Every structure is written in structure tokens, then in C-alpha cells.
Amino acid sequence: MSYPDDTESLETGLPKWHREKLAPSLKRGLRSGEFATRTSRIPIGHLYTPQDLGAAAYHETIGFPGQYPYLRGVYPTMYRGSPWTIRQVTGYGDPEETNRLHRSLLEWGQRGFFLVCDLSTQMGYDPDHSMVEAEVGRVGVPIATLADMEACYRDIPIDRVTTAFAIGAVAPVMAAMYIAMADGRGLPRDRLGGTIQNDVLMEHSCRNIWTLPPGPQLKLCLDLAEFCVRRVPRFHPMSICQGQYQEAGLSTVTSSAFMLANTLEYLRGLGERGVGVDEIAPRLAFFTYTHVDLFEEVAKYRALRRLWAHLAREKLGAKDPDSWAMRMGAATGGSVLTRQQPELNMVRSTIGTLASALGGVQSLQAATVDEAYGIPTAQSIKLSMRTQQVVAEESGVADVVDPLAGSYYVEWLTSETQRRIEERLAEVERMGGALKAIQTGFYQRTTVEESRQLQGRLESGELPVVGVNRYVEAGSHDIEPFEYNPAYRDRAIQRLRQVREARDQRRVEEALDLLRAGSQRGENLMPAIIEAVRAYTSVGEIYGALRDEYGEYRGLTVW
Amino acid sequence: MNMGNTGASQSGRGMARHAPTSRRGRVVLAKPGLDGHDRGVRLVAQALRDAGFEVIYMGLFQTPEAIAEAALQEDADIVGLSVLSGTHLFYSQRLMSLLEQRGLRDRVKVVVGGMVAQKDIPRLRELGVAAVFPAGVMVRDVVQGIEAQMGAPAP
Known part of the structure; x- marks a missing residue:
């Protein structure tokens, strides 16, 4: 897939440039440190040329948006049709406050919500349980009954906005409440949209939110997926997560592989129930986090789409092109934010927003400036939302489909990332799949190991973080986080x-x-x-x- | 390094616990409540172990009662709470009074790490928390801070 006219000049020209131009310059030295992607440690060469694009044909490896292999995006028009959905987090201390925030977000121009429940709800406890005395309304909204759900959505047109639910282990109950609420409003179930996280393998192996042992928890998760496929066809009953693994300190490669291994596990389970891949795969959503290495993240998104298309078509035998298309909702990472010089967090979120857009995601939550201190205030949510609007409407990134395609570096890094994800995935599959790998602690041990290495690099200064191990300023930089009300x-x-x-x-x-x-x-x-x-x-x-x-x-x- | 806990003889510490690995002290680490963010506490547990401490990491979803009981049973010098859900004041207060009830208030030092707002640090100190490590500090600074506590008088 090179440029035919240039082949000869490249073959002779590149060694000549190496010899005559690069070598003398290298004698003066490069900056110290290793050149590698930030989380996956993929060594980065000096310069990429058409020689790094490989021999495969354009239509096989790169192709066109909206068709196999979907490298360039899941839709033919991408953001020229409409930009990604801005989906800032909601879910505050109580349903009434959450409802107020929902209304403000609508007024500010947001059309997608990202509802987070408090930990007592996420783990299946009522607010009066002794275990949750300190937890109710702390990191999200408590939803104990249908009445609370209804209060969150009072006067919100649920047929015109969509919600992604981050609700931990209780996805089946929250989905049931949302469906019951829609029934109560007379909205036909086939018009109800939304996405529910429902990723129990991730909850068990990473975010540590569970109510039941892994087996029964998986059964309930698949119950919800099966039910929605048959009865609530516009709903995405599973949002399978890469991001939480990356936030836990895993590389883009390992976290992506775990997400795909989990996906294969869910599809096997549904297959045993007679749900065909072409019934479920078009309803799957994927949830990712974007950190601050722009090219590593773009390569991750593009590699994931191409790899999933390949897996779905070749390994799972999916026939419906919608099954091959990986739709991703993203968030910019909170774990890369710092307490030190917190205003820089907005820069990190902006880079993450840009990387997510260049990666072709379908929705995005941009982390807020105060996230290293607590849950965001309404003002900081608004700032993140406006930041996304600047990127979407001023930067030009939304004006062309897949702008980085054809960059020698980006295409090379995409292929290299994909190759490494495939290797990791094969490792999990050889162990008998995700459930086994989680039950035997493989995911957990890998997380311990990789997060430890990451911390070591941070503490040694090898991994630069401005304000933390570079350009450190004395004094405190505290900001006022959201205040919890008992x-x-x-x-x-x-x-x-x-x-x-x-x-x-x-x-x-x-x-x-x-x-x-x-x-x-x-x-x-x-x-x-x-x-x-x-x-x-x-x-x-x-x-x-x-x-x-x-x-x-x-x-x-x-x- | 000072052994810290002067009550070694009456506390029933076996000789085995004076083996080289435990010479620097015994640390019980726990995550109280429902917060599942354990990346930090696991890193601290490893680093303390590497620094020669004897570490008992109780894991997730611990009640203050279970933590106080572990402090007693394990003859801990230090109890570390890791909280990233904003519940640090609640659980610290609960734990301090349970330690008091067990007569451990002067023998066991409590340290807290996690998502602690700046204005909460003095509040934690008033409760008797010996040291606070807000998110963003280096793991090596946590280890140093805990080493310093081993030699320091009770707060």
C-alpha cells in the first residue's frame, strides 16, 4: 500500500537520508529518555514513511467509513452528519437535584445524559441499610424505587434524549425501572433508546462493584441483554468497557484485549441461549477512556474498530454489517488528572477530547477540572461541555472523516496496536476465556503488575506529568469540590x-x-x-x- | 528504625513477628464502605511490604468494626484507610471511637489516604488521624510518612 511512483526514490532515498542527514544530526544527540507510547510502551521510531504501511491493499486494511473494516469510522458521514453526542455526567445527591441538572444540560444544548448512581444503589442496597450509612447520594444519585427514577426524569422527554447508565451491578433493575417509566408514559418499548453499562465481568475484575457471585451476576446480565434484543430493540443493553481497565492502570493494549475477551464471553453465553450474533452485536455499545497520548489513543480507537470488524465477521460469523461496526462511547480519563495545578486538567481533557474525536467515537464525556478532588460541580460540568463544543465546532476536527488516515505514523501505530491487542486477547482465550481468567485472578494480577510499573515510571520521573514530576510548584492549589449534604x-x-x-x-x-x-x-x-x-x-x-x-x-x- | 509500639511485650507478639520482615512494624490497610477504587491502596501495600513492613491488606467493603477488630487481633502499629468516595471523615471518626473503646487509641496510629479535599485535612487531624496522604502524592512519600509515624509520639 505504498505510493507506486515513490517506491524507487524511497528505497534509495531513505538510506541516503539516513546516511547523509540523520547520522550527522544524531551525533549531536536526541533528548534523553525513551521514545515509546505512554501506556503501552510501544517503541516509536524516528520517522515513518510509506515503507511502514505494509503490503496489504488499501481497501482491505484502510477502506472507507461506514463499511468493513470500519477503520475509518462506523458511519459514512461521521461528524459531518452530526458531531459526537456530548454526554456529561449527571447524578447528584438526590433525584430532584439530578432532575434540575438534567434540565440545565438540556438548556445548555446537551442531548445525552450519563447518569451515575450512588454506590449503595450500584451494589443493591437500600438507603436505610446499615452498610451504606455514609454512601447515600455521595458519588451519584440514589435510586431505590421507580419513584426515584421518575423524579430524575420529570418533564424530560425520554423519547428525545438518550441516557447512558453507569449503575454497576444493578443494571437489570435500573433498566427495568427505565422501561417501566417509559411504559407508564405510554412510550412504545420499540422507541426507547439508551445504553446501560451491564458489564459484570468488568465490574468483577476491575471496578469492584458486585452484589452476587460472578456466575449468577453473569446470568442476570445476559437476561437483560436477551430481553432487550427481543423486546426493547433500540436499547443498547450492554456497554462493554475498556476504559475502567485503563483507569486502573492497564495499558491501552491490555485494557482493549480484556474488553474484547469479555465481549466474546458474553456472546458465547448469549449464543447458548439461542441469541445469534447478528441479533446482539448490532446492539452492543463499547465504553472507553481516552488518556493524554494523542496518537496512542487515536491508534487504539482505529485498531479496535478494525479488529472488532474482523472478529465479528471472521471469528463469530456475523453476516449483518451492523454487527461488524464497533460503536464507542468515551470519556476522557480521570486518573490522568492531577491535584497539583488543577487548571491543567482542562488541557488534559481537551487533548482527550481531540483524541477521541480523531479516533471517531460516538459520544464523549470530558473529565472536569475538579475531578481529582471529588465529584464535579455543575459549573465544572458546564466548562467541560463548553470545551467539547469548542473542539466540535471551532477546531475543524468534525469537518472531515477520519482526518489522520494515511499518516504513516498513525497507520503504522494502529496496526502495531492491533497486533498487540490480538496477542493479549489470544492469551486470555487460551486460558478458557474471560470468566476463567477472572476467576483465577489473571486479570487482577495483570492489573497489579501493570499499574505498579506505571506508578514506578511516574515516581522515577520517566513518565512526565507536569506539576507532579516536572515544573512542580510549591503551595496548595485547592479548589472547591462538590459539597456533600448529609x-x-x-x-x-x-x-x-x-x-x-x-x-x-x-x-x-x-x-x-x-x-x-x-x-x-x-x-x-x-x-x-x-x-x-x-x-x-x-x-x-x-x-x-x-x-x-x-x-x-x-x-x-x-x- | 524505631519499633514504634512500646507495648510489644504485653501485646503477645510472638518472636516470629520479630523476624527481619516485620522489624519495621505491622500495618493494617483497609478500604471502608463501598468504594471499590483499590489501585492506590494495593500500590501502597506492595511498597510497604517492599520496605520491610508486615502488611495486612483487608481488602474492600470493610466495616469500621471489622477494621478496629483487625487492629486489635493483628497487633497493628498503623491502620491505613483508603477512601476515594468522599467518606473519609465519616469512617475516620467511626474508627477512632472504636479504637478508643478497645483501648487502642494510643497504641495504634491511623493514617488516611485518598480523595481528601484540602479543607478536610485539619478536620481529620482533629479527629486524631496521624497523617493524611491526599490523592496525587507519590507512593514513596506515603512509605516515608508511615516510617516517620513509627517513630513519632501519638498525636
Whole structure:
């Protein structure tokens, strides 16, 4: 795939340039340190030329956007049709406050929400549980019953905005509430859009959010996916995550491989239920984080799309082109932000935004300036959103499809990244797949190892971070983070109490019996869960019943 | 390095614990509550172990009661809490009073690491927390800070 006319001049010209120009310059030396990508340590050469593009034909390796191999993007028009969806995080102390933020975001021009629940909700506890005394409304909104969900979305047109839910282990219950809310508003289920994270393998091996042992948790996750494929066809019932692994200190390569290995595991499980790859794959969403090495990140996105297209078509036998297209929602990384000189975090977020756009993602949350201190304030969310609007509308990045294609370096790095991801993926598959690799602690040990290396490079100064190991300034640079209000918990308990008083308790008991019976029979539990949430059964009551059936899980501590 | 804990003889420490690996002290590390961010605490656990401390990392989802109990059972010199969900004041206060109830307040030093806002550092110190390591500090500085605590008087 070189430029035919240039082949000869390149073959003679490059060695000549090396000899006559480069060698004398090299005698004066280069800057110290190694040249390699930031997280994956892929050695970077001095200069890339058409010789680095490989021998394969253009249409096979690069091709066109909106068709196999999707390297250049999942849609033919990409951001010329419409820019990526700006999806800043929401989910505050209580449903009313969350609702206010939702309305502000709509007013500011945002059309996608990214709803984060508090940890008690994410782990299936009610706000009055003894374990969650300090947690209610702390890092997101508590949603104990359908009433809380309805309050978050009061006067929000859910047929015109989409929400991505970061809701940990309770995806089936949150999806059930969202569906029940739509039913209640008379919105047909086939018009309900949105994305639910529902990535239990990641939760178990990385983010450490779980309610049940991995096996039953996986069953529930697949119940939701199967149900949505058949009944809520516009909904993305799984958003499979690369980003959390990268945030935990894994390289772009390893984190991408784990995401793909998890995906293959889910598809195997669904296949056993008779859900064909062409039924589920077009509904899959992928969730990624973008850090600050612009080219490493762009290469990651492009490599992932091409690799997934290949896997879906060749390994999984998918026939529908929609199955081959990897749609990605992204966030710029919080783990690369610093407490020191926090205003620089906006620069890091801007680079991440640019890299995500150059990588061709479908939606983006840009990290906020205050994220190294706590959860973001409404003002810092607005700043991140405006930053994205500047990149989308002023920088020109959204005016052409896949602008970096054909860059010798970017194409070479894309191929090299892909090759390394494939190797890592094969390693997991040889172990028997993702579930086995997680149950035996392989993911966890790899995370320990890679994050330790990363920290070592940070502390030695080999990995430059301005304000931390370079250009350090004395003094504190504190900023005012979001202030937690202890009344959130009281109000959450109060709301739950009111719901419990008002609801038909017999209907709740019947719904929970149905749920227990269904789990004993090994049925798909989504219809029972929807019935339970419609009866205003709480998250804690539903997971209480499931924990009785399936047992609790204490996790695997690897360090 | 000072052994720190002067109560070694009455605390029932076996001789085995005075083997070279434990000479610098015993540290119990835990993540209280539901916060699952454990990248930092695992790095600190490794680094303390490499520095010669005996480290007991209890893992995730610990209650203050279980942590206080572990401090007693493990005859800890230092208890380290790792909190990135903003609940550090709540759990530190709870732990300090449980240590007090067990008569460990003067024997065990509590350190806290994680997403701690600057204005919370004096509040933690008032509760009796010996040292605070906000997110962004280097792991080697955490190790040095804990080494310094081994020789310092109770706060």
C-alpha cells in the first residue's frame, strides 16, 4: 500500500537520508529518555514513511467509513452528519437535584445524559441499610424505587434524549425501572433508546462493584441483554468497557484485549441461549477512556474498530454489517488528572477530547477540572461541555472523516496496536476465556503488575506529568469540590418510607415470590424484575431476594 | 528504625513477628464502605511490604468494626484507610471511637489516604488521624510518612 511512483526514490532515498542527514544530526544527540507510547510502551521510531504501511491493499486494511473494516469510522458521514453526542455526567445527591441538572444540560444544548448512581444503589442496597450509612447520594444519585427514577426524569422527554447508565451491578433493575417509566408514559418499548453499562465481568475484575457471585451476576446480565434484543430493540443493553481497565492502570493494549475477551464471553453465553450474533452485536455499545497520548489513543480507537470488524465477521460469523461496526462511547480519563495545578486538567481533557474525536467515537464525556478532588460541580460540568463544543465546532476536527488516515505514523501505530491487542486477547482465550481468567485472578494480577510499573515510571520521573514530576510548584492549589449534604440520606430514607407506605404490599410480596421462583427455575428474570419495580419494590428488596437465592460474594483480593 | 509500639511485650507478639520482615512494624490497610477504587491502596501495600513492613491488606467493603477488630487481633502499629468516595471523615471518626473503646487509641496510629479535599485535612487531624496522604502524592512519600509515624509520639 505504498505510493507506486515513490517506491524507487524511497528505497534509495531513505538510506541516503539516513546516511547523509540523520547520522550527522544524531551525533549531536536526541533528548534523553525513551521514545515509546505512554501506556503501552510501544517503541516509536524516528520517522515513518510509506515503507511502514505494509503490503496489504488499501481497501482491505484502510477502506472507507461506514463499511468493513470500519477503520475509518462506523458511519459514512461521521461528524459531518452530526458531531459526537456530548454526554456529561449527571447524578447528584438526590433525584430532584439530578432532575434540575438534567434540565440545565438540556438548556445548555446537551442531548445525552450519563447518569451515575450512588454506590449503595450500584451494589443493591437500600438507603436505610446499615452498610451504606455514609454512601447515600455521595458519588451519584440514589435510586431505590421507580419513584426515584421518575423524579430524575420529570418533564424530560425520554423519547428525545438518550441516557447512558453507569449503575454497576444493578443494571437489570435500573433498566427495568427505565422501561417501566417509559411504559407508564405510554412510550412504545420499540422507541426507547439508551445504553446501560451491564458489564459484570468488568465490574468483577476491575471496578469492584458486585452484589452476587460472578456466575449468577453473569446470568442476570445476559437476561437483560436477551430481553432487550427481543423486546426493547433500540436499547443498547450492554456497554462493554475498556476504559475502567485503563483507569486502573492497564495499558491501552491490555485494557482493549480484556474488553474484547469479555465481549466474546458474553456472546458465547448469549449464543447458548439461542441469541445469534447478528441479533446482539448490532446492539452492543463499547465504553472507553481516552488518556493524554494523542496518537496512542487515536491508534487504539482505529485498531479496535478494525479488529472488532474482523472478529465479528471472521471469528463469530456475523453476516449483518451492523454487527461488524464497533460503536464507542468515551470519556476522557480521570486518573490522568492531577491535584497539583488543577487548571491543567482542562488541557488534559481537551487533548482527550481531540483524541477521541480523531479516533471517531460516538459520544464523549470530558473529565472536569475538579475531578481529582471529588465529584464535579455543575459549573465544572458546564466548562467541560463548553470545551467539547469548542473542539466540535471551532477546531475543524468534525469537518472531515477520519482526518489522520494515511499518516504513516498513525497507520503504522494502529496496526502495531492491533497486533498487540490480538496477542493479549489470544492469551486470555487460551486460558478458557474471560470468566476463567477472572476467576483465577489473571486479570487482577495483570492489573497489579501493570499499574505498579506505571506508578514506578511516574515516581522515577520517566513518565512526565507536569506539576507532579516536572515544573512542580510549591503551595496548595485547592479548589472547591462538590459539597456533600448529609440530608441526602435522610431524604432518601424518607422517600423510601413514603413509597413503602403507599404501595400495595401484597403485590410486592407476589412479585418477589415470582422472582424467587423464576431464579429457581433458571428463567430469564427480566419480566419478574419489571413487575417488581412496577409494584415499587426497592432495589434492596430485589437484591435481597436474589442474594437469598444465589448467595453473597466477597470478592478476590489480589495485590 | 524505631519499633514504634512500646507495648510489644504485653501485646503477645510472638518472636516470629520479630523476624527481619516485620522489624519495621505491622500495618493494617483497609478500604471502608463501598468504594471499590483499590489501585492506590494495593500500590501502597506492595511498597510497604517492599520496605520491610508486615502488611495486612483487608481488602474492600470493610466495616469500621471489622477494621478496629483487625487492629486489635493483628497487633497493628498503623491502620491505613483508603477512601476515594468522599467518606473519609465519616469512617475516620467511626474508627477512632472504636479504637478508643478497645483501648487502642494510643497504641495504634491511623493514617488516611485518598480523595481528601484540602479543607478536610485539619478536620481529620482533629479527629486524631496521624497523617493524611491526599490523592496525587507519590507512593514513596506515603512509605516515608508511615516510617516517620513509627517513630513519632501519638498525636
